[in-house]
Amino acid sequence: MSDPVAPAFAPLPEPPYYAVIFASLRTPSDDTGYAAMAERMVLLGAQQPGFLGIDSARGADGFGITVSYWASLDAISAWRAHAEHTVARETGRDQWYRQYTLRIAKVERAYGFEA
Amino acid sequence: MSDPVAPAFAPLPEPPYYAVIFASLRTPSDDTGYAAMAERMVLLGAQQPGFLGIDSARGADGFGITVSYWASLDAISAWRAHAEHTVARETGRDQWYRQYTLRIAKVERAYGFEA
Secondary structure (H helix, E strand, O other), X not given: OOOOOOOOOOXXXXXXXXXXXXXXXXXXXXXXXXXXXXHHHXXXXXXXXXXXXXXXXXXXXXXXXXXXXXXXXXXXXXHHHOHHHHHHHHHHHHHHEEEEEEEEEEEEEEEEEEO | OOOOOOOOOOOOOOOOEEEEXXXXXXXXXXXXXXXXXXXXXXXXXXXXXXXXXXXXXXXXXXXXXXXXXXXXXXHHHHHHHOHHHHHHHHHHHHHHEEEEEEEEXXXXXXXXXXX
């Protein structure tokens, strides 16, 4: 592994808050369209009320996990109802994702380590 | 992206249950030792009482997310106290991880999609 430029971790606010855990397997199709949508959703999501942060990783096998953090369930519902997010979600099911799971969880404890 | 052999997703039991969300940035060192430990921890963790499943992804930049699912907080505590897991965790801080965050969260809702 080469020495990477350190990616930013989502911040660690004091619990409780909420996590949306999205695990997904990409189809092999439309990498360009997918990448543009993913970047747009991160930018747009970060502007929503109650957004606290996001962590995301995807391996070469196409399996990825994105966890976004939110101040409340209402904030998650509002983001879910956002028009542009709704279109992205529908296109995701039609084209970009072979399979996904989504879980909503209440963060009760959180800590970090830095070498 | 090539057409991958589909990785297994963690199952979707009925909530509530618990998630341990582990986001980490690898150091550039000891890929072989790290891979052996990671594989051993997945096998050993899966044998623990209350283990429900695991999802894991790491990108080429060294940033990864592993989410393991557990029936109770007690099950998480028992796995945390496991001797071999404790050694792995200490070696992780000494050698393998530049930075990590760990969150414990109660899963309240969960669903899946398959194309």
